[in-house]
Amino acid sequence: MNNKKWWQNSVVYQIYPRSFQDSNGDGIGDIQGIIKRLDYLQELGIDAIWLSPVCKSPQDDNGYDISDYQDIDPMFGNLDDMEQLISEAKKRNIRIIMDLVLNHSSDEHRWFTEAKKSKDNPYHDYYVWRDGEEGVYPNDMGSVFGGPAWEWVPELKQYYFHQFSVKQPDLNWENPKVRREIYDMILWWMDKGVGGFRLDVIDQIAKEPDLKITNNGPRLHEFIQELSRETFQKGDLITVGEAWGADIDRAKLYSKPDGSEFSMVFQFEHMMLDQEPGKEKWDFCPLPFVKLKKCLEKWQKELHGCGWNSLFWDNHDLPRIVSRWGNDREYRVESAKMLATVLHGMEGTPYVYQGEELGMTNVRFDSIEQYQDIEIRNMYRERLEKGYAEKDIMESIYAKGRDNARTPMQWDDTENAGFTTGAPWLGVNPNYTEINARSQLQDENSVFHYYKKLIHLRKENSIFVDGDFTLLLPEDENIFAYVREYEGRKLLVAANFTDKEVECPLLKEWGVPADEDGAAKSRDNGVKLLIHNYNNLPSQQKLRPYEAMIWEKAETGTEI
The missing domain is CATH 2.60.40.1180 (Golgi alpha-mannosidase II)
Structure with a gap:
């Protein structure tokens, strides 16, 4: 084990901050709330916390639209709170992993507000622009969240490119000044003691929209290797590249043992198997179980000794695994434990998404108005316009909607599950009275205690790593x-x-x-x-x- 990196024998816990713990009664989780719950996480036995974005943001896409990379959004607290979290976590041998969105910024970032002023502005080339005329798009590329990927700016007579929301303009990584700004920002966070970074949709930074290339562009690994040399390799960090388009060969590049790119890769091949081929994620089908096994086998065998994988069932973008591939009714406890056993027994770094260790389930809200996610709302509107039955649309949301993972953490059986004394930003799953942390901490046979045993087992046995x-x-x-x-x-x-x-x-x-x-x-x-x-x-x-x-x-x- 001496030649192993610390993160190969670690378990990471992902927190979606707005849904984890509210400390001030405004209905939104915050950094002080996370600090309050560090002892709980220490009890579970995790080694690092991956925080979904806490940087300043207009929250058009729940923080994945950053307006200031070097400040904390007021809804979560401030920089002092963040420094306290890093310090308090360190006392418990827990490292903080920040979520960085480097493919795009918010349209409220000062770079973009400057970029819109004129074509001669020094920040104009920080983004991806194309000349044109209103109503005639540069091409027919669509946004992930619906609608065209181009937005007209009349004062410039240009379109800017956005792979996601219109309020998330893509950064121009071809511009070395952009890259230098990003590197300096990362080094600044490293100086504050951050233990690592998760890089959101990092495989899309080398886009070439004229050729309709978004992910895996020709300069992708050149950019990532420069990023690593200028930043990550200057510290003992865990770095995770989110890459929806990763195959085995690309994953080997992302996670080479020499550290030239990232520590590990987030790839999603196994999580897309219950999607009808050639259709959207909302068009789901029964899990092809034999395919799942062979998919996981491939990643286990092909990366062994030459790369490193992230092990996960859940995250902030995915429905709850016990509802998806387990049984969230009569066998909720058994199936939650079974899914954990299969995952934690494999090679890679396991990730536990908040509430997964309790067997939290998907939610079925009665009305679209109760959902907050931009992707859900856009899909609902578009499918209604296309003539889909509302009942069928809602079933897709119940199965695959991102808000399934974002309902508040279920701490106890008091009002709002102990998450807030105010009105929660997103409704609490009604089953919190039966499924909550307090009751499971007191029950040696709970899902929580099973996860605790699994985590301890991995730490004590190098066979899981090697x-x-x-x-x-x-x-x-x-x-x-x-x-x-x-x-x-x-x-x-x-x-x-x-x-x-x-x-x-x-x-x-x-x-x-x-x-x-x-x-x-x-x-x-x-x-x-x-x-x-x-x-x-x-x-x-x-x-x-x-x-x-x-x-x-x-x-x-x-x-x-």
Whole structure:
């Protein structure tokens, strides 16, 4: 382990600040609220906190439209609060990872307000402009959030390019002055003690809109390597590149062990498998389970020894995994634990999204008016105009809407789940009276305590970091099973992904002993159970609904 980076043996916890903990009763989570909950996170055992953006922003896209990279948005606090958070987290051996949006800024950033003044303004070329005439777009490219990707500025008789909201103009990375401004800003945050950065949609910075290229542009890795040399390599940081368009070869470049780009990559191939091919994310289909296993196997094997992956089911842009691929009704606890077992058993750095460690679920608000997300609202309007039935639109939102992940953190069973004494900015999921942190901290069999055990298990066993990965039963439609192997030790991870009891002769084949009645025994002949999401052992031949476990055995002659 001596040659390993600290972040390879770490677990990261993502906080969506406006929904985590409100400290002043305005209904919006803030930095002081996060400080208040650091002991909870220390108890869970995490090593770093990834903060979704807290920089100054008009909040057109919930902070992913930054108007000042070197200030904190007043809704979250101020720079003193941020410095206190970094300091208090450090006392608990927790590092703070900032979320940086470097593909675009807010249209209220001083660079853009200057850029709009004239074509000769020194900041004009900080953004991507094209000459034209009103109503005749440079091309037919569309914005991710709907509508054209070009916005007319009449006083300049030019269009600016925006891949996302009209209030998020794309930065021009071809301009070395832009890059220098960004590097200086990052170094400034590093001086304040930040432990790392997550780079939002970083694979889109080298866009070439005239060729309709947004992600993976020809200069992408040149830009990222310069960014790393000028900033990240000057400190012992964790850096994460969000890359929706990453394949294996690109991921190897992003996460090369020499640190020339990032520590690791966020890739989303596995999270797009329940989307109908060639359609939008709202057009979902049943999870192709065998494809999921083979996808995860590919990333485990192909990056082993030459790259590093982020392990995640949830984040601020994705629905809750227990509702998506688990069972958030009669088997919520079991399936939440099962999904965690499968993920944390693999190679990579696991990420826990706030509330995931409680098994928080998707929400079903009655009206579109209760949703706040710009993407949801735009999709609702566009699909109504196209003639979709409102019922079908709402079902898509219930399944895939980003606000599923953004409902306030469920701390206890008091009003507003202990999140705020005011009116929450987004409604609290009504199930907070049953699903909350306070009750789970008191219950040794809770989802929270299971996550705590998993996190501890990873820290104590280098096999999770270094071990080879072998997928078992690749064509099985019910069971996800694999082996991790390192220096004479083997781990078997076996999980039932269904709500039915299924035959699993694998345990017997692998050497798990059983008593006379066929129940598996915890220890015998060098085999022992490390973690299990049921309170009693299974039949040797069967796995109960969403049952999951990790067994360990040593090679012949090797002590466990």
